[in-house]
Amino acid sequence: MVHLTLDLIAKSRNYLKKSRELSFPDYLMKLTHLHFSGKDIEDIDDISVCRNLSVLYLYDNRISHIRNLGFASNLTHLFLQNNTITHIENLANLQQLSKLYLGGNRIAVVEGLEHLRELQELHLENQRLAPGEKLLFDPRTLVSLAESLCVLKVDHNNIDDIRDLTVLKELRHFSAADNKLHSMGELENVLCRWPKLRELDLCGNPVCKIRKYRDHLTTICKCLAILDGKEIRELTRQFLLNWKASKEARKNKSKPLMSGGLSPHAMTNDSNNGLLPRPRHISTRASVQRSNQLPLFRSKPKEPPALALLSNLTISTPACHRGDA
Numbered sequence: 603m604v605h606l607t608l609d610l611i612a613k614s615r616n617y618l619k620k621s622r623e624l625s626f627p628d629y630l631m632k633l634t635h636l637h638f639s640g641k642d643i644e645d646i647d648d649i650s651v652c653r654n655l656s657v658l659y660l661y662d663n664r665i666s667h668i669r670n671l672g673f674a675s676n677l678t679h680l681f682l683q684n685n686t687i688t689h690i691e692n693l694a695n696l697q698q699l700s701k702l703y704l705g706g707n708r709i710a711v712v713e714g715l716e717h718l719r720e721l722q723e724l725h726l727e728n729q730r731l732a733p734g735e736k737l738l739f740d741p742r743t744l745v746s747l748a749e750s751l752c753v754l755k756v757d758h759n760n761i762d763d764i765r766d767l768t769v770l771k772e773l774r775h776f777s778a779a780d781n782k783l784h785s786m787g788e789l790e791n792v793l794c795r796w797p798k799l800r801e802l803d804l805c806g807n808p809v810c811k812i813r814k815y816r817d818h819l820t821t822i823c824k825c826l827a828i829l830d831g832k833e834i835r836e837l838t839r840q841f842l843l844n845w846k847a848s849k850e851a852r853k854n855k856s857k858p859l860m861s862g863g864l865s866p867h868a869m870t871n872d873s874n875n876g877l878l879p880r881p882r883h884i885s886t887r888a889s890v891q892r893s894n895q896l897p898l899f900r901s902k903p904k905e906p907p908a909l910a911l912l913s914n915l916t917i918s919t920p921a922c923h924r925g926d927a
Contacts, residue, residue: 605647635655643664649673679699689711693718694714694717699720704724706730707729714743715743736759737756756777764783765792774798775802783807793823794822
C-alpha cells in the first residue's frame with residue numbers, strides 16, 4: 603500500500619534535483635507544487651510541514667478518502683480526478699481553493715463545499731455511479747458557491763434536471779454533455795438566470811434533438827459565445843433576434859381585437875366623440891303607472907300643403923242663363 607508521506611517526497615525526482623542547494627526541511631518549507639500523479643497512492647499521510655503548498659497533483663491514483671489536507675490553507679489547485687473517492691470531505695480549511703478536480707471518481711452527492719467561498723472551478727465529470735444512480739447536489743453547497751463558481755463540468759452523470767443549479771448566477775462555462783436533459787422549457791428557465799454564461803456544452807442530451815434547439819438557446823443566452831463546441835457569431839444572433847421580434851409582431855397583428863369582431867371604439871366612453879348611442883330609457887312599474895294616468899290626445903292629422911291651400915280659396919262660378927244654353 604502506497605501512502606503520500608514525507609519519505610516519499612524525499613525520494614521524488616524534484617527534490618533530488620535540488621538536494622544540493624537545499625536541505626530537506628528547507629525544501630519542504632518552500633515547496634509550492636507537489637506532483638504525485640499515477641503513483642498508485644491510496645492514502646495521504648501527515649505532510650503538514652508543507653505549509654506553502656499551493657498546487658497538489660494526485661490524479662490517477664487509488665485514493666478513497668480526502669484527508670490530512672487541513673494544513674494547506676494556501677492551496678489553490680487540487681487535482682484528485684480518477685481516484686476512488688466516494689465523498690467530498692475534509693476540505694473546510696482550504697479557503698483559498700479556487701479549482702477542484704474530482705472527475706472520474708465515485709461521488710453520488712456534491713456536498714461538503716460550504717466553506718470554499720473562493721472556489722471558481724468544479725470538475726465532476728464521469729462519476730462511476732451505480733446503475734440507475736445520478737449525480738445530486740446539496741442545496742447548501744450550491745448556495746455557498748453561488749457568488750464564486752464560474753466553471754462547472756458534470757458530463758456523463760445521468761443528470762435529468764438542472765433546476766437546482768439556477769442559483770449559480772456567476773457561471774460562465776457549463777458542461778453537461780452526455781446526460782439525460784430533455785425539457786427545453788426547464789432548460790430555458792435555468793439558462794435565462796445565468797446572464798454571464800459564455801460557453802455551454804449539452805452534446806448527447808435528448809434536448810439537442812428538439813427542432814431549432816440551437817436557435818432557441820442562441821436567443822435566450824445573450825452572452826453565449828460557444829454552444830456545443832461551435833462558435834456563435836453575433837451577426838447570427840442579431841438575425842435570430844430580429845426574426846423573432848418580427849414573428850411576434852405578425853402574431854400580435856393577426857389576433858382579433860375582440861371576440862365578435864367589435865371595433866376598438868366599442869369599449870370607449872359615451873363622451874368619446876359621441877361614438878356610442880345613449881342608453882335607452884328603462885321602463886319601470888312606476889313609470890308605466892304614471893303614463894297610464896296621463897290623458898290621451900289624438901293629434902289631428904296634418905293636411906297636405908296643397909289641400910290646405912285649396913281650402914282657403916273661394917271659387918266663384920258665373921251664373922248660367924237659359925239663353926246661353
